[in-house]
Amino acid sequence: MGLLTNVVGNETQEEKINRLWESAKKLDWSDAERQKAVGIYTELLGMIDESTPSFNVCAIFRNRGISYRHLKNYDAALQDFARELEIARRRDDQMRVMECQKITEETQEQKRKAEIEAGGGEKAAKLRAMADLEMNLWGNTPDAGRAFESLFADLENEDADVRAEASRLLADPPKSAQRLIAVFEECRETNPYRSQLAGRVLGRKITKGMDHTIHSQIARMMYGLNISFIPCGCVHCGFFNKGIAAPPNGPMMAYYHQVDDKGAYAIPVLCDRCGKKFFVVWDSNPL
Numbered sequence: 310m311g312l313l314t315n316v317v318g319n320e321t322q323e324e325k326i327n328r329l330w331e332s333a334k335k336l337d338w339s340d341a342e343r344q345k346a347v348g349i350y351t352e353l354l355g356m357i358d359e360s361t362p363s364f365n366v367c368a369i370f371r372n373r374g375i376s377y378r379h380l381k382n383y384d385a386a387l388q389d390f391a392r393e394l395e396i397a398r399r400r401d402d403q404m405r406v407m408e409c410q411k412i413t414e415e416t417q418e419q420k421r422k423a424e425i426e427a428g429g430g431e432k433a434a435k436l437r438a439m440a441d442l443e444m445n446l447w448g449n450t451p452d453a454g455r456a457f458e459s460l461f462a463d464l465e466n467e468d469a470d471v472r473a474e475a476s477r478l479l480a481d482p483p484k485s486a487q488r489l490i491a492v493f494e495e496c497r498e499t500n501p502y503r504s505q506l507a508g509r510v511l512g513r514k515i516t517k518g519m520d521h522t523i524h525s526q527i528a529r530m531m532y533g534l535n536i537s538f539i540p541c542g543c544v545h546c547g548f549f550n551k552g553i554a555a556p557p558n559g560p561m562m563a564y565y566h567q568v569d570d571k572g573a574y575a576i577p578v579l580c581d582r583c584g585k586k587f588f589v590v591w592d593s594n595p596l
């Protein structure tokens with residue numbers, strides 16, 4: 310009576326689901342265990358679908374996707390996140406939609422980076438050198454200052470992948486984020502272009518997974534800056550550039566893109582895709 314084998318033998322579907330789910334969660338992050346986890350999640354997806362009331366199928370897609378990503382199977386991971394996103398959107402689960410968009414974006418970045426590394430050559434070497442510099446950003450030594458300036462210069466690199474990587478590396482270390490905030494503030498009047506390059510790194514980070522405006526309350530909470538972040542299409546190539554630092558009232562007033570800065574208020578922007586400069590312009594001052 311009550312032997313474990315008996316229980317397993319007679320377990321209900323729901324008990325089986327829970328048992329598999331719990332066993333997958335206990336696996337570690339070695340490749341072998343991740344491979345096992347993928348197997349368990351795949352088995353679970355054979356028992357669970359969108360109509361299963363006691364279990365959220367999105368959680369399984371998410372976990373299997375993360376396992377695939379760990380195994381560097383980026384395409385399979387992206388497929389699982391796409392399934393999760395589609396279901397979450399239909400259910401109007403906003404929190405999950407945002408998380409999933411962020412994870413998708415990060416996975417696409419990792420995939421791109423892996424492709425560059427696999428391609429070897431100068432570009433792969435450049436990314437490795439940048440990663441080495443990033444280690445210095447966590448400290449407070451003169452090396453940190455030099456690493457910051459070197460990566461900051463790469464925000465204007467002619468290669469879009471290098472620019473994007475520089476932005477990612479500068480955004481994470483807390484000391485680097487403090488430097489960015491200082492550059493943004495100090496250069497606002499004297500060198501608006503440099504100020505905007507710094508603001509954009511902060512903006513790309515805060516808008517990851519989202520394509521809409523970040524209002525000033527959130528920007529203040531995250532960075533202590535009285536600004537907002539807006540999206541704007543590039544005037545040259547049409548690419549939708551996100552996370553452009555703007556005055557707090559910027560999102561509430563009409564703005565448009567231009568090749569020049571003629572207007573009541575203008576912000577210089579470097580396009581993430583084509584690398585050309587354009588301006589976001591307001592007809593009246595949105596401060």
Ligand SMILES: [Zn+2]
Binds near residue numbers: 544545581
């Ligand atoms: Zn462009």
